[in-house]
Amino acid sequence: METKTLSHTPRLIALVLLVLVLAFLCTGCANWYNSSRHEANSVVQFLYPDKSQPFIQPQIPTLHLPLRVGVAFVPPAPNKGQAWRAPGMISEAQKSLLLRRVAAEFKALPFVQSIEIVPTTYLQPGGGFENLDQLRGLMGIDVIALVSYDQAQNTSDTPWSLSYWTIVGAYFVPAQKNDTHTLMEAVVYDIPSRSLLFRAPGVSIVNGHSTPIRTDAELRADSARSLDEAAKDLTVNLQQELELFKVRAKEEPQNIHIEHKPGYTGGGALDGWFTLGLALLAAGGLARSRK
């Protein structure tokens, strides 16, 4: 009898161990596909590196028309002792495309003389306003539009993830839920006065599903799609902000000083309203004198 009891103990231990291993494996499976990624570059970190409180006091901007505008992507935050940086989710080609879109919005403005797309290599991580001053001297720009982004991606299981236990399910059941959130922002600074002229955001949320085998590829595709959507939203908002800025510059001369660079060309121009007003008054005068 005792011998029988003894022979059951290893089996029990083996069973417990098997359950534990299975539980561990299942948890492992579940955790394997629950992941998140985050990538961002910050204007604040670029302009005010290692400063908890930005102490640069902006002045009232004086814009010398016509403006020369630079458009640049904010470089990533400086590496703190790390020699290696993970490759970014946004490629240089995507950055270039986005900068061209932003530049096109500025080009349409009557008071902008030229647009310079500033190569990423010209901006140092955490370079601050000193770096912008260098660009001003180098490229002759007065105003710069800094484009930054913040993208977070999450992938999580759904109840259908149980199908992964069948192995085949991992290949054919798109039970992974992928969320991609992108915030893009263009901030426009007057370099000499260090003052923020205006900002325009662009947001995008992309949701999708994928099989665990294709999750990485789907996340990359979602990332690109989300960046594209955010960039489009940014462009629309930028148009609105530029219109508002024009109105603000006109209506609040105490907040934005406008001057013209010496050597400008003057044009004697009469407009439609003036002509219409004159025509009405002249017609009225003519009618009155005929009576």
Added chain:
Amino acid sequence: MKSFRPVLLLAVLPAILLWLTPVTHEALLYDRMAILRGEWWRLWTGHWVHFSVSHLTWNLLVLLGAGVWLEHLRPGRLLRYTLAGAPLISLGLLVGEPAMHTYGGLSGLATGVVTLLALTQLTAAGAARAWWTGALGLIAAKCAFDASHAQALFAQFDSPAIRPSALAHAAGAVTALAFFLSRPIRFCLSLGRAVRLASPSPAASR
């Protein structure tokens, strides 16, 4: 038709001709440095150079309407004013806008012609006086608006480097006023001279 011809020959045709021949702009534009070097013809010719179609159209519309009317009321006054007013407006710009290197456009002259027409009408038409006072008020308002909104964010020129000149309009109105007042002053001076000549001299009376 009689009053239309001088305006056509004096303002419309030369302006359109210059617009169609941009190569001439270089030599005819109001260019501060060139004028100071002695190219004085630019004081006149600069007004006929335009920078865009809308710039040309609006200026010619106003000048054509006001010019034909003025020529109908006082034949010859348009030519005299144009000859005297164009360089005076340019001199005003030379003194008043030293940062402006180049200038083009008939609006200064057009503003002057409208002012002259309104002043002429004010002396002639009794019943329509209020309308012509309104026209003068509109010109004053336009000059004031241009001066206070000199930011030129909405300039309708092809190039962003071009901004409307508020001073040109004000100078046009002032030269027209001076031209208008010069006639009675000249009349008074000649009258005074005639009275002096007619009156017996103290020596002769003794």
